[in-house]
Amino acid sequence: MSRGAVATDRTDAPAVEVDGLVKRYPKSPVNAVDGISFTVAPGEVFGLLGPNGAGKTTTVGMLTTRVKPTSGHAMVGGVDVGADPVRARSMLAVVPQRSNLDRSLSIRRNLTFHAAYHGVPAADAAARADELLAQFGLRERGDVKPDLFSGGQSQRVMIARALMHQPQVLFLDEPTTGLDPAARLFVWDRLRELRRRGVTLILTTHDMHEAALLADRVGIMDHGKLLALDIPEALMRGLPGSSTLELSVHAGGNGDAPSSLVGEFERLPGVERVEPLPEDEQEPDDPHWRVRLYVSGEASTLVAPTATLLAERGLSLSGVELGEPTLEDVFIHLTGRTLR
Amino acid sequence: MTTATAAVTAPAIKQRRAFTAVLRRDLLVTWSELPVFLAQVILQPLFLLFVFGKVLGSLGYTQHGYSDLLFPGLLALTAVITGMQTLAFPLVIEFGWTKEIEDRLLAPMSTALVAAEKVLFATLRALTATLVMIPVGIIVLGSIPWRWSGVPLMLLAMVLGSMLGAGLGLVLGTLVVPQRINIVFSLVFTPLLFTGCSQYPWPSLARLRWFQIVTACNPMTYVSESMRAALVPEVPHIAPWVCILVLVCSLAVLMVIGVRGFYRRAID
Numbered sequence: 001m002s003r004g005a006v007a008t009d010r011t012d013a014p015a016v017e018v019d020g021l022v023k024r025y026p027k028s029p030v031n032a033v034d035g036i037s038f039t040v041a042p043g044e045v046f047g048l049l050g051p052n053g054a055g056k057t058t059t060v061g062m063l064t065t066r067v068k069p070t071s072g073h074a075m076v077g078g079v080d081v082g083a084d085p086v087r088a089r090s091m092l093a094v095v096p097q098r099s100n101l102d103r104s105l106s107i108r109r110n111l112t113f114h115a116a117y118h119g120v121p122a123a124d125a126a127a128r129a130d131e132l133l134a135q136f137g138l139r140e141r142g143d144v145k146p147d148l149f150s151g152g153q154s155q156r157v158m159i160a161r162a163l164m165h166q167p168q169v170l171f172l173d174e175p176t177t178g179l180d181p182a183a184r185l186f187v188w189d190r191l192r193e194l195r196r197r198g199v200t201l202i203l204t205t206h207d208m209h210e211a212a213l214l215a216d217r218v219g220i221m222d223h224g225k226l227l228a229l230d231i232p233e234a235l236m237r238g239l240p241g242s243s244t245l246e247l248s249v250h251a252g253g254n255g256d257a258p259s260s261l262v263g264e265f266e267r268l269p270g271v272e273r274v275e276p277l278p279e280d281e282q283e284p285d286d287p288h289w290r291v292r293l294y295v296s297g298e299a300s301t302l303v304a305p306t307a308t309l310l311a312e313r314g315l316s317l318s319g320v321e322l323g324e325p326t327l328e329d330v331f332i333h334l335t336g337r338t339l340r
Numbered sequence: 341m342t343t344a345t346a347a348v349t350a351p352a353i354k355q356r357r358a359f360t361a362v363l364r365r366d367l368l369v370t371w372s373e374l375p376v377f378l379a380q381v382i383l384q385p386l387f388l389l390f391v392f393g394k395v396l397g398s399l400g401y402t403q404h405g406y407s408d409l410l411f412p413g414l415l416a417l418t419a420v421i422t423g424m425q426t427l428a429f430p431l432v433i434e435f436g437w438t439k440e441i442e443d444r445l446l447a448p449m450s451t452a453l454v455a456a457e458k459v460l461f462a463t464l465r466a467l468t469a470t471l472v473m474i475p476v477g478i479i480v481l482g483s484i485p486w487r488w489s490g491v492p493l494m495l496l497a498m499v500l501g502s503m504l505g506a507g508l509g510l511v512l513g514t515l516v517v518p519q520r521i522n523i524v525f526s527l528v529f530t531p532l533l534f535t536g537c538s539q540y541p542w543p544s545l546a547r548l549r550w551f552q553i554v555t556a557c558n559p560m561t562y563v564s565e566s567m568r569a570a571l572v573p574e575v576p577h578i579a580p581w582v583c584i585l586v587l588v589c590s591l592a593v594l595m596v597i598g599v600r601g602f603y604r605r606a607i608d
Contacts, residue, residue, distance in 0.1 A: 025608070058608075064446065067608040086351055090448045100439035104369040116361035117447035119354050161443070 013078055015169050015200040016040035016063065021072035023058050023224075032058045034224035035072065040217075042168070043198040045191075047215030049205060049327060055224035056204035057097075060171050063202070064094050077168040090118060093162035097174040099154035101146040107157055108133065108142035111164050118165035125164065132160040136190065152183025159190060163199075170194065172203040176210060188214060208327035218327065220334055227334045236325040243299040244323035246277070247306060248288045249315050261313065262291065268305050270297050288318060299323070351448070358449035359457055366461040381422045381469035382476060385414045389480050392539065408485040409575055411477050412567035413538030415494070416501050418473050420536065420560045421529075423466035423505020424512070427458055431513030432521050435605045445606050455602040459506045459595070466502030490570035493580055497566035500587045504559055507594030508532075514601030536560030541568060543576040559590040 016039065023033040033055040040046045048056045061067030063074050065085035074081045077091030102110050108129055115125035133139050136156040146154060155175065162170055175191065176184040191214055194201060205211050211218045212232045219229040228235055265274045277290040295302060299322045307317050370377055393407035434441040444454050477484040516524045535551075535558045542565055545552035555561045562583035569580045 061608060066442075066445065066606070086355065086448050086450055089446050090354070092446075094442075094446055096439070096442065098439065100442045102365075102440050102443065103438060104372075104440075105365070109368075113361065113365050114443055116364070117358045117444065117449075119357045119361075119448070 014039045015042045015044065015077060016202065017075040018063070019073045021059065021062055021074055022070045023062060023067060024070045031224050033062065036226040038219055038226060038229055040200060040202060042200055045195050045201045045214055045216045047203050047205060047211040047218040048221055049208065049211045049218050049331070050221035051206055054221040056221055057173060060173055060202065060204055064092055064171055065089055090165070091167060092169045092171060093165065093167035095158045095162050095170065095172045095175060097177060099146065099158065101154060101157055103145060103147050106143050106145055107138060110146065110157060111161050114161045115164040120165055128164055132163055136160045152179045152186065155179060155183070155187055169200045169202060172201065174205055175203055176207070208331070212327050220331055222335045228330070232327060235327065235330045243295045243297070243325060245293040245295055245299040245302050246290060246321040246323060247317060248290050248319035249310060250288060250318050261309065264309055265291070265293055265306060268302060270295050270302060272296055355449040355453060358447040359453050362444050362447065362454070362457045363461060370465065378472065381418065382472060385418045385473055386476055386480065389414055389477060393481050407481050408572050409541060409568070410539060411481065411484050412571045413564045415470055415473055415498065416560060416563035416567045417533065417536060417538040419466050419470040419498050419501030420505040420563060421533065422469040423462045423502045424509040426465045427462040427506050427509025428513040431458065431509070432516050432518055436518035451603055451606045452599055455510065455599050459503070459510060462506035462509055463502040466505050467498055470498050470502065485571045487571055490573065493570035494567060496584070497563055497570060500584065500591070501563035503591055504563060504587060507591050507598055510598030511594055511601060514598060514605050532558060532560060537564040541575050542578055559587060562586045
């Protein structure tokens with residue numbers, strides 16, 4: 001695993017350091033987290049990607065002092081979370097998946113009391129609460145209690161609350177699961193803003209799109225193990241046959257993909273597999289047939305050779321679509337199953 | 341100050357700040373819903389006092405002087421029940437449902453201190469409720485048994501009773517899952533209410549030996565008996581030193597079990 005790979009080219013100590021972390025719950029025959037190690041640099045956005053039950057939440061639980069590791073070590077902000085959980089709690093903040101806001105307090109007091117728990121002087125806390133409420137579009141709602149808030153609003157309040165004591169590392173558990181698209185975009189924007197300001201973010205998600213969009217590096221987890229860890233592009237580049245080239249061809253008189261042509265495509269260098277696709281039913285007057293080529297390397301280099309092959313048979317290309325691999329493809333490649 | 345002691349005291353100050361902030365939060369919430377709080381804690385003892393102390397007495401079903409015997413018992417009942425309710429109900433809901441407690445568990449203070457704050461707050465609330473019962477008693481009964489020389493013992497019994505309630509609440513609140521809250525509370529609450537000697541003095545139960553043994557197992561009995569020793573010493577009662585000893589031991593046991601349960605709920 002690329003332990004320390006990013007940290008070494010920065011001068012600061014790592015924001016998070018995980019070494020051989022294991023968690024086995026009592027009465028469970030298997031380890032929920034099974035010996036994972038990684039390092040997160042200050043200011044990095046680190047994504048833990050995996051299906052439900054992969055061990056992401058348990059990992060974050062251990063890093064945030066709420067789950068006691070069975071073995072291994074974890075440091076957050078230079079503090080050993082196992083040995084000194086009280087001090088570690090000053091270094092970190094957690095935004096859980098489901099609202100845990102204080103329902104007896106107004107939104108503003110949720111923020112200021114959180115600051116008070118962390119020893120922030122009252123005047124500073126009031127000023128910071130104003131600032132964060134404005135930043136998170138909650139200025140008008142500071143005096144409201146959180147009972148009636150939607151998932152998106154609660155999420156915003158919880159992120160604002162987490163920032164009240166200026167933690168070094170912010171943990172977000174499935175930050176946008178269950179949010180509507182607008183709320184999701186808002187949360188993503190705020191997270192990108194935090195990243196620009198240099199806050200270290202660790203987010204768990206089973207949304208590949210979210211991970212690819214936000215994270216500098218992604219760790220892919222399944223069955224408590226870290227299967228791969230790299231920048232998203234590198235994870236996807238390393239995938240064999242995951243770029244695709246989709247061709248639409250004027251069918252002429254015959255609507256089927258000539259099987260000999262499929263064979264010819266398969267013999268082109270770089271093509272791993274050819275899959276005839278169901279006919280496009282949008283335009284019955286102008287029949288096409290479509291075929292998808294799975295390619296290792298750059299798919300675009302195959303446009304010319306395939307066009308030549310078609311021209312030799314008097315067929316013409318009517319459309320070309322290049323497909324890039326996604327983190328989901330990476331996940332399927334690593335585990336043999338889909339994320340959801 | 342050496343750097344070593346600075347390193348030790350700095351977190352201690354931080355923890356104290358977190359502790360007082362959490363307590364301040366609880367007091368603020370209670371203050372903002374004071375009428376609800378008072379109604380919640382006063383209604384039950386008020387009705388018990390009114391029916392058993394006033395109505396039955398006026399109708400001649402109870403002997404003269406029964407209200408003098410009942411009133412100290414109701415102070416004990418209020419202390420224990422309020423302490424228990426204040427702690428147990430919210431704790432079950434916070435751990436099992438709203439998860440509100442998480443923000444406090446992630447404050448820079450030890451988990452035991454979060455539990456200690458709960459106990460302190462429940463004790464304060466129970467003490468307040470019990471003190472409020474004194475004017476309520478005067479209003480309902482016209483007069484209450486009172487001995488200035490008994491006040492120190494009464495106050496001690498109030499504090500120990502409130503803490504006992506808080507301790508019971510901590511144990512229950514960490515043991516019970518939200519789905520079971522109704523069953524468990526009715527199974528615990530009613531027996532506790534009626535076997536704690538608040539409505540009868542313990543020595544008089546000698547005629548009902550098996551029930552005397554049952555009541556001796558309820559630590560609330562010793563709060564009721566101390567209260568009677570303080571306010572109506574002429575009524576036969578268990579010696580105060582025995583009561584205090586039993587209460588202190590019960591508290592120790594409850595706190596150990598409760599804090600352990602709290603850790604189990606707070607940290608996986």
